Amino acid sequence: MSREVKLIETITAHLPTRSDTIVGAGDDCAVIDNGPDHSLLLKTDAIVEGVHFQIEDPADKVGHKALARALSDIAAMAGEPNSALITLGLPKDFDQQWVETFYKGLNATAQTFDVAIVGGETVRSPGSIFCSVALTGKVARNKAVLRKNARVRDALFVTGELGGSIDGKHLDFTPRIKEAQWLSEHFDLHAMIDLSDGIAGDLNHICNASGVGAEVWADYLPLSRAARLRAKQGDAAKPAVAAAMTDGEDFELLFSIDPGDAVKLKDQWREVFPETAISCIGKIMEQPGIRLKDEQGIRPLTSHGYDHFQ
């Protein structure tokens, strides 16, 4: 277990809650009781220079990424985003032009997804630039899709294509807000998560929360062009299947539904979202752990999604 995971387990074991806390720490968003109509979703997500972006990256795309990561978590609950506050940590000799371009990208994404930017602050950061986004959202009461309700025999689906996000997608992805709302309106989604750490890590979160295991079918993984190109770069290159399983920052949706809904979902999806792939990549099983099935057989997955502390 990494030090970060151990730390988070220790921290989350003692957090105070209230009677209106429906879902506390441990899902994509917190869910707070807010009366009979809808529940409140709360999320914070931070990006750090040198970890999630480089200073050479286009600042407007970094601004997009800062907000879009949090939007992706609202999507993973099938929620609708609302208001955001932006905390920007800047060195003493910050570049005003960089900050303005960062906000240009962030504001454009906010407008696209009808998010109000209602405040925040700049603080001095002696090390590197960081940006923490606090985002609220709404979801109809009892309609938030959690990680914990995956059922044995469920079909596992992912949107889009996976792997190689570092080649550009991590700065330029579309949070799946409208796709998740459509899915939630038309299907009974049992469990959902957004892929920030790779299937290996994030499917593990669903399985642990639901007390189940899963089998992933290598041949059905939607491998991105970036992952396939990278896999050809020599003997030391990461195979595309491994990239799809373990690369971070795909920000696609991973969800489980009753297997009887699978064909209907694929058919309807193609009509509504013809430009975005949807793939059935495996199934939920009773046996704990995640197993990868490929031409060589079935074997337990030992690789994990990447961990910022390792």
Added chain:
Amino acid sequence: MSREVKLIETITAHLPTRSDTIVGAGDDCAVIDNGPDHSLLLKTDAIVEGVHFQIEDPADKVGHKALARALSDIAAMAGEPNSALITLGLPKDFDQQWVETFYKGLNATAQTFDVAIVGGETVRSPGSIFCSVALTGKVARNKAVLRKNARVRDALFVTGELGGSIDGKHLDFTPRIKEAQWLSEHFDLHAMIDLSDGIAGDLNHICNASGVGAEVWADYLPLSRAARLRAKQGDAAKPAVAAAMTDGEDFELLFSIDPGDAVKLKDQWREVFPETAISCIGKIMEQPGIRLKDEQGIRPLTSHGYDHFQ
């Protein structure tokens, strides 16, 4: 104008809002429409190692401070706090014991003020430790006390004592949640702010937002023992009045009410909060700017609250 102030003016000029944004950037909290009963308050506040705390400070008090600063902003709206998310930026070789002690202090303060800690994350921070707190709150519809409604002839009040917070109070202050709720229930508060940058800076925020000026009476400023002791430390020491006007991080309430309510407020306050001072320190005037009145006469205030970027 400092670079930070200029930056914030540039940023806030272009922020997208929504029809449910009642108050966006520029007050102690954002206020979001949430139906007929109450409005939602949103606040983020970050502390950074080397700026707001030192690594040698007791970690539990740093945890208290991280949450209490945001609570102080909820108090400044006369709101009730609800749920918080904690973003902790840690170096690669972080000290697990420090983090646990930090959370012990933070959780204790959360319990004292009935706040749920509903999530957050740890991220790697290559520079120094930082902690950003995102806090929600509630306030009865149309009862949030803003900065912009101070009126000419209003009496200006502050709670507690001012100055010299760096000697310890900045890690150990009590956010004035119950005091602000009591004030709001019993009096018509025209404008309110919490003192994070000193009266010189924060009264300026009220005056600018309200289109008024103010006169502050030096003899009536409640000087803290820390400010008075520091003033005796030699010729180069800051006078206690200057400390009360410009030291940051007092986290007391500064508010304005009709002058006809002033005596009643002082009398009732003494009965309800006998251990906390309340002082009438000046009045709102038509003429813009802030003037300090002392035994030498009345002069415009040129000093400002401290600015983290200077």
